[in-house]
Amino acid sequence: MNIGIKSWLDERFGLSGITDFMTKKTVPLHKHTIWYYTGSAILLFFAIQVVTGFMLVLYYKPTLEMANESVARIMNEIPLGWIIRSVHSWSASFMIAFVFVHLLSIWIAKSYRRPRELTWMSGVLLLLISLFFGFTGYLLPWDDLSFSATKVGTDIPRAIPVVGVWVTKLLRGGEDVTGDTLTRFFGIHVCMLPVFLFILLAIHIYLVQKQGMSLPLEAEVKQEKVKEIPFWPNFVFRETVVWLLLVGILFSIAIFFPPSLEKAADVMAPAPEGIKPEWYFLFLFQTLKIFPAHVLFVSGETLAVLLMFFAAVLFFFLPFFDNKPTLTKGKIITSLAFVFILYALVMSVWSLL
Amino acid sequence: MTLARPSFLILGFLFLFLLAWIGAPYCPAQQDVEQAVTSDLPEKQEPEKIIGAPQDIKQKTGIWVFVVWMWVSILVLVYFLRWKIKEVDRLYQLRYFSAKKN
DSSP states (O other): OHHHHHHHHHHHHOHHHHHHHHHHOEEEOSTTGGGHHHHHHHHHHHHHHHHHHHHHHTTOOOSTTTHHHHHHHHHHTSTTHHHHHHHHHHHHHHHHHHHHHHHHHHHHHTTTOTTOHHHHHHHHHHHHHHHHHHHHHHHTTOBHHHHHHHHHHHHGGGGSTTTHHHHHHHHHTSSSOOHHHHHHHHHIIIIIHHHHHHHHHHHHHHHHHHHOOOOOHHHHHTTOOOOEEEIIIIIHHHHHHHHHHHHHHHHHHHHHSOOEEEOBOOTTSOOOSSOOOOGGGHHHHHHHHHSOSEETTEEHHHHHHHHHHHHHHHHHTHHHHOOOTTSHHHHHHHHHHHHHHHHHHHHHHHHHO | OOOOHHHHHHHHHHHHHHHHHHHGGGOHHHHHHHHHHHHHSOOOSOOSEEEOOOSSHHHHHHHHHHHHHHHHHHHHHHHHHHHHHHHHHHHHHTTHHHHHHO
8 A cells, every 4th residue: 555655656756766866865974974964953943933933823913003912812822822932933043043053164164165156155145034034023022122123123224325224114114113014024024035945945955965965175185085874864864863852952942941022012112221132133233333433434333234244245255265275365264264253252242241 | 174984985986096097007917908909909001021831730730741751752762763873874884775776
């Protein structure tokens, strides 16, 4: 019976091609193999986000009057609703943390070197989409803190010359953060971003399969033979161990440290003290704060935003700058990754103090 | 001039009443009563912060049982998977899968 169904499906979908590919695909086994698991961990947390998001959207109402109330209802009245919300919130944080770790490990290992430039670029775009997911999702509970943080966040593009004001208005759906902004953010969060993410993810995974896993730089330079294991079942079993442990950690944290919900935002009230964005924006937030009001004839905020934009462009095209990884330039670019980690950590801690 | 007994009693009663009225806010027993009365009244202000938590002891117990069950299942599965990994690695080294295909 089982064989009958298998051959019936194979005749229609051509599944044997996929299974053949999986058994023939190999994964290098070396001391840095642990970093390969970060990519699949991102997929795991994204899948959890999708499932819990589907559950939350059944009860969430994206209107000015009902948004906060509906989240309160999810937390107080819907059976285990607070756990679902907590898992959604924590898996978002876990996903973004793993995207950062994944990209930084690739930067340090220089896995983006030829012919994997496009894999890197699609990965950077996926990071931006993940951050935008976090930004739009943060407003949805419509409480004091999320409202004020969104007000500050959507005000930042205003510093960009020429198009800045237009970008802010586009994000807000008007001059201020209102019910229109909430509806807009909800639409972006549940409709637009998932579509972009699925397309980019498909491209990224295709490129990873096409190019295969990268080898450590020293092994490639010395043309050493690296031990390999089959993707199926050897690597998949190892990945399953990592997935199980991550699911356990995620659920335990979500149950014992659920996110709270403040009272509904009052549009007319002054901004509360100690507005902080989500942890992954803290280093950018602090960078903006430490810039002086004016640097020569330019506004400090405009200069900071332009510098961040310039850094993001350099980050996106990094494989093209780091085209000679074994030379001094390559070593300097690797050390920049450590400088970035240190900078982000120091700025985030400073922002929290 | 002497006060009649009933008038004396009324004055005494009034004195005690005044003493109780003035002293009531400083009397702990009275404060308890007032607190009990005000706590019975429904709250008009909405809570400042909602923190997700199990709603009753049944749910709390259920969550603890779930967490323990989850970790026991994970550890058992990890144990079996480690054993399976060793086995498939050994079979791969013996070229068992490629021999099977040929």
